[in-house]
Amino acid sequence: MKRNNLLNYEEIDDLHSEFLEIYNSVDLLDINSYIQKLISLLEHSKVHFKIEEDLMDKYNYPAKREHKDEHQKVLAEMEYFIKSSNSLFGKKMLKAYFKEKLGDWFDLHLISMDSDLTAY
Numbered sequence: 440m441k442r443n444n445l446l447n448y449e450e451i452d453d454l455h456s457e458f459l460e461i462y463n464s465v466d467l468l469d470i471n472s473y474i475q476k477l478i479s480l481l482e483h484s485k486v487h488f489k490i491e492e493d494l495m496d497k498y499n500y501p502a503k504r505e506h507k508d509e510h511q512k513v514l515a516e517m518e519y520f521i522k523s524s525n526s527l528f529g530k531k532m533l534k535a536y537f538k539e540k541l542g543d544w545f546d547l548h549l550i551s552m553d554s555d556l557t558a559y
């Protein structure tokens with residue numbers, strides 16, 4: 440995860456800092472902690488994305504369709520891995536998603552779509 444995640448738009452920067460705080464607070468030795476943190480991140484992201492999407496609508500942001508689709512996609516992924524986490528296999532898949540994909544997704548989304556939105 441990147442350390443410098445500021446886009447100089449306070450409300451969104453705060454949401455991103457909170458996301459990273461939750462993400463980084465996972466107990467690496469406890470597989471159930473990954474599930475709990477992903478549930479927290481899902482709830483946090485619903486609020487976070489809604490705030491960004493309201494801004495897109497308010498300012499008629501031209502790339503809002505693509506940006507909203509990207510939000511929907513990652514919410515659906517999080518929901519999928521949470522729903523599948525009853526079995527040991529599902530837990531392992533969730534942990535791999537959390538470690539190998541979600542953090543990178545966040546960094547990439549921040550420097551591409553969110554940075555474009557806040558610049559606009």
Ligand SMILES: [Fe+2]
Pocket residue numbers: 451455487491553
């Ligand atoms: Fe964001």
Ligand SMILES: [Fe+2]
Pocket residue numbers: 488491506510548552553
């Ligand atoms: Fe976003």
